[in-house]
Amino acid sequence: MTLDHTPADTPLGEPAETSPDSSARPWWQGAAIYQIYPRSFQDSNGDGVGDLAGITRRLDYVAALGVDAIWISPFFTSPMRDFGYDVADYCGIDPVFGTMADFDALVARAHELGLKVLIDQVYAHTSDLHAWFADSRQNRDNPKADWYVWQDPNEDGTPPNNWQSVFGGPAWTWDARRRQYYMHTFLKEQPQLNMHNPEVQDAVLAVARFWLERGVDGFRLDALNHAMHDPELRNNPPAPEDGRARSRPFDYQIKKYSQSHPGMVAVVEKLRAVCDEFPGVHTVAEIGGDHPQADRRAYTAGDHRLNSAYGFDFLYAPALTAGFVAETLARWELAPGETGGWPSWAFENHDAPRAVSRWCTPEDRPAFARVKMALLTALRGNVIVYQGEELGLVQDEIPFEQLQDPEAIANWPLTLSRDGVRTPFPWEETASGGFTTGAPWLPMSGENLARAAAVQEADSESLLHFTRHLLSLRKAIPALHHGSLIDCTADGSLLTFERDAGTARVRCLFNLSAEPIDLPEPAEGMIVLSVNGADHDRLPAYGALWLGIA
Template sequence: MSQETGTRVADAAADAQAVNAAVAAAPWWRGALIYQIYPRSFADSNGDGVGDLPGIMAHLDYIASLGVDAVWIAPFFKSPMADFGYDIADYHAVDPLFGTLEDFDRLLAAAHACGLRVIIDQVLSHTSIEHAWFRESRQSRDNPKSDWYVWADAKPDGTPPNNWLSIFGGPAWTWDPRRQQYYLHNFLDAQPDLNFHNPEVRAAALDNVRFWLDRGVDGVRLDAINFCFHDKQLRDNPPKPVHARTGRGFSPDNPYAYQYHWHNNTQPENLTFLEQLRELLDRYPGSAALGEISSEDSLATMAEYTQPGRLHMGYSFELLTDDFSAAHIRATVENLERVLGAGWPCWAISNHDVARVATRWGGAQPGAAQIAQMSALALSLRGSVCVYQGEELGLPEAELPYAALRDPYGIAFWPNFKGRDGCRTPMPWNDSPQAGFTSGTPWLPIPAQHRMLAVARQERDAGSPLQRFRRFVAWRRQQSALCWGTVHLLDLPAPLLGFTRRFGDDEVLALFNLGAAPGAHPLPPGSWQLLAHAGPEAGTLHGREVHLVGYGVAFVRCVKNL
């Protein structure tokens, strides 16, 4: 061996050692795959038609078999359920609908025994109208909790103090006759906003998070975290021109899209609170915070909120829209990378608030190849990933009649917007009439189409979306570049999407054909090796060109010759 070759071998070994050390030191949440559970719809253990904590516990083996790192459990706290748990009446209590605090402790221990971390939702910006704090606050203008919520006097003509609107339609202010004032609610009028300008409120919010950290949870998903603070001057939001009333999941028929929401959320004071929250989390080694962010520039806010000393991760709604184009995905990732710096993203293509991705991106009848590609794409981006229950099955959006709707958002905006019930129908475990979800009547109807895609059926089919998902997740775990590497987007002709991921000396080129027709891409100079990934339809290497079938995926590694 020549001296030059020997030096290169030593350098390569040193690089590999450095990479291994970096992997060992990486916190668990970097590159993690997080499985979102909507407890009402996951599994019902007692036959009342609503999923519960024991139901989740009964299916932990299934969740672990997916190869995910953590579960995120949507709210299970005591609530009147005006917004199905996102209106919390007691942050320290489990709602009887879902079980008991002891049930949660058992679930937490069982999840840890399966190697799963547990993240729980924390809804800090608002409470239920039935929370003890609000019941006291509304009684008078001089009680101990009088300044714990956002109260304001009417204008001289009796109208609300400004033009702020609720996401669920109509004014963001509701008149309270006891105080002779309006209270702010960015969501339902049953969800009054807390006044985070009050230091007692901030301390109480941190105490609520501490309660669950003390019980052993591994992290918190922070709902609407940029809505904690409001403009103290209560300035009107400026109008938004018609051409700009798009994106962020708000249909043009929702008046919320008519404004730039510069004053009712995303205030600079929130950064100090996030730093206080991070100080708390740092006292619990291994804990992590994932923030949900929806602002006028969500990517910039996401970058700002995930800088060192603030949230560990953030996600927004940019990939939860209907736009499944290479141009949109490339622009989203590039725009975020441009401002992200030391921050860390978490991607989601489905959740409990938007139509299921199989329908949203795949249309009326997406095939198994296209469904597998969607998951592979999300799992190949730089960052962590949230997967919503049923996404691994390729469940389409459920079509429900108006009479079956439970979501107040959908009821208010029917028929142009059908709400969120279509993505919240119960998980199909088998093809029986109630899909193995319950022995009673499910809280939302279960479509026959979903029963045909049930877990039990897909377990028996090696080519099913479930089995493809499992295989790809297992393969991705072995790819350090995909889990932790940097990303560089390529300028490719539509419908091709491509980017490189690099971690240490490992460079992988990821290619996706987002169209139904075959496509090809020439490789740049160098030595490339086609990686035999599992799950999506694989591309093939012909000389210096990668060929992709419709909805195909290819990963090629840059080989360094010593």
């Protein structure tokens, strides 16, 4: 591994933060964002669950990585049926995570360290214990009767249509009070908000304004293309067989009518208008589904919608191949005159298995983790690093009796548990990893404890130090930070592309296989980064080069 810093006199341009156009660029363009799953980051009170005060305690570590912002997964009041994504009070802090004073202290400390703070917003649904739903379900004529998606049964008592829940079974649950079904794309405890209702739109915009006034710098918008449905409730068509395993009824449909309603674009524009009342706010939408690119483009087109979007392209991909990467990046590249926003990329998050467990054999993990991180940090757009990814953590195996994930429990054993990527962060190589003085809410494996932050801090050749170096290079080199992506090609296991900032370019070569590649011609350019021993003539197994080109 080569850790040579870029000399000041290289032809790669001024550092991104001091280059002539830096004042005209928003802070988030090219940013690296660190996702924190609060239950599993740091426990400050010994109850085995991470909390806001714990995050504040560890912010120096995050800042030292070289990221620009943190994204904190939900910490709002919740019964925790889906661990915070079932919100019972959008403007309240769940006691398991602390208090509003703890949150204010976190934001203040983050800002002192130069970190922006993004938080989740969940507008597609609430908890069934939210006060809005308690009112809505009472009868059909109360002030909030139309705040959720209610519908009469068919004549035979069956649900209104064939829509299916992500977590298994119909997307409809019967409610005896109203003698109607209510819709839920996820758990039955997560009733769907009726985003067609202007009062609902105003209510969620008021939530956004509440947190912006509290000092947050932006939002990650959960399942945003699930937030509006077809009001005619037409049946979804069947999905053709595509070779993928089907473990849920949800997998058997094209979600033509249950998500991606075009009317959601107008709500996005209203949200952007609220965010524009505050300086420097960043918005990034999570856009899922089998064909998400149309929504990603629509939600981020122009300067009056969201700043960025990401999907599950890499998060659920079974393999990281050169061809797949090239095809995925191409979907975000624009033709002349076309608009479509700024991409965000993630290889791991709280919903997806650890990439080193998906994409390589155990013996290749050390080398693969480096090339994977080098690829992520070379991509055009924003990059999201999930907590522990910088340590090369693997997917933990959680026995059935210790599962917490409702999706894994419902679909056992065919759905890989999300708990395996949510296990506590290993700060040190001790029984509880320095995460808690009590019993951690999920078990911690010896394999990941051996990758603890303290262990890697003491090893200058560790993935932790390598990640810091990559992030520093990305920030220092304009072409990598915010330049365009050109000439992306895949040739077998070899992926190549260039990043261009107008005055200088960086050519990037990646060998995404366990077999070495002898280059037909020596690669031209000054070596900015060599991964796993790569040189101008040869990319060893999982080798990579970043080359500066004048």
